[in-house]
Amino acid sequence: MSNARQKILIVDDEPDILELIEYNLKKEGYHVFTARNGQEAVAEAKRSHPELIILDIMMPKMDGIEACRIMRGMPEFKNTFMVFLTARSEEYSEIAGFNVGADDYIAKPIKPRALVSRINAILRRNSQAEEITDNKLEISDLVIDRERFLVYRAGEKIVLAKKEFELLYLLASKPGKVYTREVILKNIWEDSVVVTNRTIDVHIRKLREKLGDTYVSTVKGVGYKFEA
Numbered sequence: 001m002s003n004a005r006q007k008i009l010i011v012d013d014e015p016d017i018l019e020l021i022e023y024n025l026k027k028e029g030y031h032v033f034t035a036r037n038g039q040e041a042v043a044e045a046k047r048s049h050p051e052l053i054i055l056d057i058m059m060p061k062m063d064g065i066e067a068c069r070i071m072r073g074m075p076e077f078k079n080t081f082m083v084f085l086t087a088r089s090e091e092y093s094e095i096a097g098f099n100v101g102a103d104d105y106i107a108k109p110i111k112p113r114a115l116v117s118r119i120n121a122i123l124r125r126n127s128q129a130e131e132i133t134d135n136k137l138e139i140s141d142l143v144i145d146r147e148r149f150l151v152y153r154a155g156e157k158i159v160l161a162k163k164e165f166e167l168l169y170l171l172a173s174k175p176g177k178v179y180t181r182e183v184i185l186k187n188i189w190e191d192s193v194v195v196t197n198r199t200i201d202v203h204i205r206k207l208r209e210k211l212g213d214t215y216v217s218t219v220k221g222v223g224y225k226f227e228a
């Protein structure tokens with residue numbers, strides 16, 4: 001997909017920030033929309049259906065955390081990339097963002113070249129993991145066959161336990177996306193009362209032992225992500 005066909009929504013209550021990001025992304029060939037608060041963001045997203053939404057956290061009327069939470073609850077935005085843009089560097093604000101479904105986090109002050117490079121990389125994530133019709137993911141030298149619960153690395157079969165496989169498939173389905181421990185528990189273990197964060201850590205360790213250390217990264221204080 002060319003940049004000209006991809007739509008990006010920028011949400012920030014500072015006009016200078018909006019103008020700076022809009023200018024640089026339009027120059028890159030993206031179709032750009034803007035909003036000044038969370039309420040406007042939800043309305044504009046419904047109208048324009050962007051592939052990626054850049055959300056400031058601290059905004060009037062509705063902040064970015066709440067806007068992200070609302071949009072993630074709508075089926076049409078289930079696979080939309082959402083990135084938080086904020087001057088706040090506190091770890092808890094990053095965790096709050098990831099907990100409501102953010103895919104990434106970019107800190108102010110804005111460096112245009114770095115921002116554009118980051119956005120390009122985020123939007124390339126879809127092409128890094130190609131899901132084909134028979135429930136397979138092909139990523140780099142990995143083939144993950146969901147139908148047969150098999151994994152191949154460079155043609156060699158890797159044997160995984162069922163929960164290890166499900167955890168790998170979840171992370172690999174969106175390379176680069178950070179999954180919090182809460183989201184992993186909900187998706188893999190559902191409502192099991194005996195599962196703790198330690199259980200997730202053990203399964204991650206086993207995946208790394210079998211696949212190597214390069215595929216699954218730890219995001220300190222938040223969770224894990226798959227590196228293509």
